[in-house]
Amino acid sequence: MGLMLACEVALHDVPVVVLERLPAIEWRPKAEGITGRAVDIMDRRGLMLGVTETPTTPPTPEQQARVAAGERRPDSLLPKEFPGARHFASMFLLRPESPDLLVPQQLLEEDLARRATELGVDVRRGHTVTGYAQDDDGVRIDVEGPDGPYTLEAEWLAGCDGGRSTIRKLSGIAFPGTDGITTGYRAFAEIDDPDFHLPGWFRKDAGLLVYEEGPARFITLEFDGPPVNRDAPITIEEFQGALRRLSGTKVTVTSISKITRFTDNARQAETYRSGRVLLVGDAAHVHSHWSGPGLRLGLGDAVNVGWKLAAVARGRCDESLLDTYTSERHPIGAQTLEIQRASIALMRPGPHVDALRRLLRELLLRDEANRQLTALVDDLHISYAMGDSAPATPLVGRYSPDLHLRRADGTVRVAELQRNGRALLLDLRSDPELRALAAPWSDRVDVVTAECDDAPADALLIRPDGFVAWSTPADPASLPDALARWFGAPAATA
Ligand SMILES: Cc1cc2nc3c(=O)[nH]c(=O)nc-3n(C[C@H](O)[C@H](O)[C@H](O)COP(=O)(O)OP(=O)(O)OC[C@H]3O[C@@H](n4cnc5c(N)ncnc54)[C@H](O)[C@@H]3O)c2cc1C
Structure with a gap:
C-alpha cells in the first residue's frame, strides 16, 4: 500500500519517499486478484489498464476438457453452474455484478512502481525503518540503508509496513483482536500421485482442501490452531502432512516451487493516526485472506487518506481533516474483520457447520440476500457521513456512479x-x-x-x-x- 499511497500523495505535487526493506518485489504466493471496489479504484487512477486475467497456472488442454465435461468429485464445493464466481467461506454462491481482475498481486505492485516513478516518487528499496521520533514540527525517521544507517526528516510518516508493522509497534497504537485458530498453506508443488484427487474445493474432516492442476496448486486449511512458529522455514514434510491429513491419502510431495503459510488472526489498530503518523493497509488491520479482502481494504485506505494528507501537507486544510481517515475507514476495517471471522467459522468442519452452510446456501439463492452479501464482501455498501456541510440526498456519502x-x-x-x-x-x-x-x-x-x-x-x-x-x-x-x-x-x- 506504500506505493499506492505515495502515488496518491504525489498526484498533488507533494514530495514522497518510499522506504522498502526488500531489494525487489517478492514473488511468493500472495493475493491472486482484486474484486469489487478495488477494481473501480484501479480504473479511477488508470492503473492496470489493459491487464487481462492471468491465471497463475494455466490448465493443460486435457485438464480443460475434463473440467468442461463436468468431471469433478461430487463433493466439490465448486459447482459447475457458477464457473469463476466469487466465494464467501468457500461457498461458490455469489453472482457478483461488480467486476474482478484475477492477477497476481505482484503485477499490481509492478504497475504501481512504474506509476510512482512517473510521478517522481523517491522509491528506495533495501531501506529498512528501524525507529522514529515525532514532535510538533515533523518526524525523524531512522533508516538502515544498504550503505549504513541514516536519518530522514519528514512532515508526516505513513506506516504501510504490513501486519507486523514496526511503525505501528513504535507508535504504541494498540492492536486488539483475536488469535488465529487455523493453519493453512498455499503452494505450487509436485506430488507423486497422478490420481491424488480430481480438481476442486473440498470440505474435509480436518478442514478444507483446494486442489487445482496444471502445475498442481494447493490450498489447505486445518483447524488445529495457529502455526507454532510463523517464521520457521516451511519443510516438505510439514506441507505433506497437511495434504495427507486432509486428503486421507499417502500422497508424497516431491518438490515445492512456491509456498506460504497463513493463519486467521484478526486484529485492528485502535486508531489509524497518532499525531504525524498514519497506518495504512495491513499495518492497520489483519484478518484471514479468504475471499481476498486485504488489497481491497488497503487500497480503500490509501485512496481515502492520500488526498487528505496532500491537502494538509500543502497547508490547504487543517490537520483535523486527517481525523476523518480513522472515522471513515476504521468502521469499514472492523466490519471486514467481522465478515472474515464469520467466514472462518463457516469453514470449520463438522455436521453442525454443515447444517449452517446448507441453511445459508438456501438464503444465498435468494437474489436480495445474495446481492447484500456480495455488496458486503466487495465493499459496495460503504457510505461515509459527510457532515453538516452536505444536506442529505440519496447520493451523498455513497460511491459515485461511473456516469x-x-x-x-x-x-x-x-x-x-x-x-x-x-x-x-x-x-x-x-x-x-x-x-x-x-x-x-x-x-x-x-x-x-x-x-x-x-x-x-x-x-x-x-x-x-x-x-x-x-x-x-x-x-x-x-x-x-x-x-x-x-x-x-x-x-x-x-
Ligand atoms: C498467502 C496469501 C494470500 C493472499 N491472498 C489474498 C487475496 O487473494 N486477495 C487479497 O486482497 N489479499 C490477499 N492477501 C493479503 C494481501 O497480500 C495483503 O492484504 C496485502 O499485501 C497488504 O498490503 P500492505 O502493503 O498493507 O502490506 P504488505 O504487502 O505486507 O507490504 C508491506 C511492505 O512493507 C515492507 N516493510 C515491512 N517492514 C518494513 C520496515 N521496517 N522498513 C521498510 N519496509 C518494511 C515489507 O517488506 C513489505 O513490502 C493474501 C496474503 C497472503 C499471505
Whole structure:
C-alpha cells in the first residue's frame, strides 16, 4: 500500500519517499486478484489498464476438457453452474455484478512502481525503518540503508509496513483482536500421485482442501490452531502432512516451487493516526485472506487518506481533516474483520457447520440476500457521513456512479475524469451559478459541464476517492460549505 499511497500523495505535487526493506518485489504466493471496489479504484487512477486475467497456472488442454465435461468429485464445493464466481467461506454462491481482475498481486505492485516513478516518487528499496521520533514540527525517521544507517526528516510518516508493522509497534497504537485458530498453506508443488484427487474445493474432516492442476496448486486449511512458529522455514514434510491429513491419502510431495503459510488472526489498530503518523493497509488491520479482502481494504485506505494528507501537507486544510481517515475507514476495517471471522467459522468442519452452510446456501439463492452479501464482501455498501456541510440526498456519502458524460469533445466516463486524483464537480444542467460558486476552488476541484442521459442529479461534488460529498437536490447555496469542508478555504481568502 506504500506505493499506492505515495502515488496518491504525489498526484498533488507533494514530495514522497518510499522506504522498502526488500531489494525487489517478492514473488511468493500472495493475493491472486482484486474484486469489487478495488477494481473501480484501479480504473479511477488508470492503473492496470489493459491487464487481462492471468491465471497463475494455466490448465493443460486435457485438464480443460475434463473440467468442461463436468468431471469433478461430487463433493466439490465448486459447482459447475457458477464457473469463476466469487466465494464467501468457500461457498461458490455469489453472482457478483461488480467486476474482478484475477492477477497476481505482484503485477499490481509492478504497475504501481512504474506509476510512482512517473510521478517522481523517491522509491528506495533495501531501506529498512528501524525507529522514529515525532514532535510538533515533523518526524525523524531512522533508516538502515544498504550503505549504513541514516536519518530522514519528514512532515508526516505513513506506516504501510504490513501486519507486523514496526511503525505501528513504535507508535504504541494498540492492536486488539483475536488469535488465529487455523493453519493453512498455499503452494505450487509436485506430488507423486497422478490420481491424488480430481480438481476442486473440498470440505474435509480436518478442514478444507483446494486442489487445482496444471502445475498442481494447493490450498489447505486445518483447524488445529495457529502455526507454532510463523517464521520457521516451511519443510516438505510439514506441507505433506497437511495434504495427507486432509486428503486421507499417502500422497508424497516431491518438490515445492512456491509456498506460504497463513493463519486467521484478526486484529485492528485502535486508531489509524497518532499525531504525524498514519497506518495504512495491513499495518492497520489483519484478518484471514479468504475471499481476498486485504488489497481491497488497503487500497480503500490509501485512496481515502492520500488526498487528505496532500491537502494538509500543502497547508490547504487543517490537520483535523486527517481525523476523518480513522472515522471513515476504521468502521469499514472492523466490519471486514467481522465478515472474515464469520467466514472462518463457516469453514470449520463438522455436521453442525454443515447444517449452517446448507441453511445459508438456501438464503444465498435468494437474489436480495445474495446481492447484500456480495455488496458486503466487495465493499459496495460503504457510505461515509459527510457532515453538516452536505444536506442529505440519496447520493451523498455513497460511491459515485461511473456516469458516461457527453461533452463537445466526445464522451467521457467519471472514472476517466478522476485519473488525475482531483475532486470533481459535475454540472449536468449547465448552471452558471453553480460554476461561479465553485470558481474559488478551481485550483483543487475540476468543474465539468456535460450532458448525461442517466444523470442521478443535476450536480454532484465527488471527492478524489470517488465518494459524493454534496449533490442536488440540495440548494446550490450550500455548495461552498461542502467545498470548504473538504478542500479548504477558497483561494481568494486562503
Ligand atoms: C498467502 C496469501 C494470500 C493472499 N491472498 C489474498 C487475496 O487473494 N486477495 C487479497 O486482497 N489479499 C490477499 N492477501 C493479503 C494481501 O497480500 C495483503 O492484504 C496485502 O499485501 C497488504 O498490503 P500492505 O502493503 O498493507 O502490506 P504488505 O504487502 O505486507 O507490504 C508491506 C511492505 O512493507 C515492507 N516493510 C515491512 N517492514 C518494513 C520496515 N521496517 N522498513 C521498510 N519496509 C518494511 C515489507 O517488506 C513489505 O513490502 C493474501 C496474503 C497472503 C499471505
